[in-house]
Amino acid sequence: MKNMGRVVRTPKVGMMAEKNILIVDDSKITRSMAVFSLRNQGFRVLEAAGAAEALELMHREAVDMVITDLRMPDMDGVGLTRKIRSAEVQNDVPIIMITGADHEETRDEAFEAGVSSYLAKPFKPHQLLDLVRSVLC
Numbered sequence: 001m002k003n004m005g006r007v008v009r010t011p012k013v014g015m016m017a018e019k020n021i022l023i024v025d026d027s028k029i030t031r032s033m034a035v036f037s038l039r040n041q042g043f044r045v046l047e048a049a050g051a052a053e054a055l056e057l058m059h060r061e062a063v064d065m066v067i068t069d070l071r072m073p074d075m076d077g078v079g080l081t082r083k084i085r086s087a088e089v090q091n092d093v094p095i096i097m098i099t100g101a102d103h104e105e106t107r108d109e110a111f112e113a114g115v116s117s118y119l120a121k122p123f124k125p126h127q128l129l130d131l132v133r134s135v136l137c
Contacts (some may be wrong), residue, residue, distance in 0.1 A: 019136060020061060022046045024054040024068040024080065034067060037125035051075035055083060058090055065136060070099035081113040094135045
């Protein structure tokens with residue numbers, strides 16, 4: 001009953017409407033919260049439960065942003081960021097890293113890999129939305 005690879009279409013709302021955001025997190029709860037918050041603001045949201053699924057989706061769909069967890073079973077968010085940055089297409093997409101491991105070394109590694117911004121868990125939906133808007137503008 002997993003919701004992986006599902007595309008959620010939303011009506012156009014404001015300047016950010018029709019932006020495609022890929023959420024990559026093995027936590028269904030975190031994905032659901034992010035999808036709900038973004039969808040309510042008019043974003044089109046794609047979901048992946050892991051890095052391999054995210055890369056597959058990115059080969060089929062153009063995305064305007066990736067929001068990825070750091071710790072995932074198949075490949076961590078830093079590895080996913082490196083794969084995206086070294087890809088032939090969509091390698092300049094903004095990437096937001098979310099993680100419960102908020103350490104300076106972790107942030108440094110994420111930024112060195114090419115993330116655009118970083119958000120520590122736990123976070124409130126409005127914090128994610130503010131960061132998404134800031135990075136996309």
